[in-house]
Amino acid sequence: MRLVLVGPPGAGKGTQAQFLAAHYSIPHISTGDIFRANLKAGTPLGVQAQSFMDRGELVADSVTNEMVKDRLTHDDVANGFILDGFPRNVAQAEVLRAILAEKDTPLNAVLEFSLANEEIVTRLSARRTCKDCFQPSVGVDKCPSCGGDVYQREDDKAEVITRRLEVYQDQTAPIISFYRNEGLLITVSALGKVEDITALAISALNRVAQ
Numbered sequence: 722m723r724l725v726l727v728g729p730p731g732a733g734k735g736t737q738a739q740f741l742a743a744h745y746s747i748p749h750i751s752t753g754d755i756f757r758a759n760l761k762a763g764t765p766l767g768v769q770a771q772s773f774m775d776r777g778e779l780v781a782d783s784v785t786n787e788m789v790k791d792r793l794t795h796d797d798v799a800n801g802f803i804l805d806g807f808p809r810n811v812a813q814a815e816v817l818r819a820i821l822a823e824k825d826t827p828l829n830a831v832l833e834f835s836l837a838n839e840e841i842v843t844r845l846s847a848r849r850t851c852k853d854c855f856q857p858s859v860g861v862d863k864c865p866s867c868g869g870d871v872y873q874r875e876d877d878k879a880e881v882i883t884r885r886l887e888v889y890q891d892q893t894a895p896i897i898s899f900y901r902n903e904g905l906l907i908t909v910s911a912l913g914k915v916e917d918i919t920a921l922a923i924s925a926l927n928r929v930a931q
């Protein structure tokens with residue numbers, strides 16, 4: 722299963738990606754998590770990305786595309802992958818299509834999680850993120866997954882959320898039509914219980930991509 726997840730920040734892409742990755746036994750590749758891991762390790766890539774991330778802007782395509790291209794050469798993607806947070810604009814979607822065409826392994830589906838703006842702001846303001854494994858959580862001091870300390874991401878603060886929503890509308894939302902035209906798009910509501918959304922997503926995916 723080669724899958725892309727699309728949706729506004731806070732729609733639960735990361736959470737759903739974890740369950741779907743476990744279900745299909747394929748890696749969850751989050752470009753945001755890769756940037757955060759680089760930031761934490763103080764690598765040149767992390768330093769380069771930080772100011773864009775803190776402002777809610779996209780990191781340059783040249784940097785992001787190379788990072789994803791490299792990640793897709795790892796052995797663990799042999800049976801597929803879930804991309805979460807990439808592509809974030811039409812240019813990146815075109816690059817991804819070219820990378821996969823070269824290997825003759827096109828995408829099976831693109832899963833869009835839809836959510837209204839008011840709900841996004843409420844969710845992101847309450848969200849905390851694990852310093853160690855980056856898992857999101859709400860209302861806890863320690864990460865429910867690994868026990869690490871949690872913090873509020875700079876870009877989950879109110880002033881940056883507004884900018885991230887604008888960036889999503891202007892730059893990322895156009896990839897929805899791009900993938901609809903490619904016949905790959907499946908839309909699922911991001912409202913409801915996590916496990917119900919996962920079940921809906923899996924049944925929709927099983928219909929289109931065997």
Ligand code: AMP
Pocket residue numbers: 730752753754756773774775777778779780781785805806807808809813876885
């Ligand atoms: P996320 O965790 O997916 O919300 O990503 C956090 C931040 O990382 C974004 O606001 C961007 O600054 C950066 N980022 C993640 N994925 C991409 C991408 N595909 N293109 C450019 N920047 C990205």
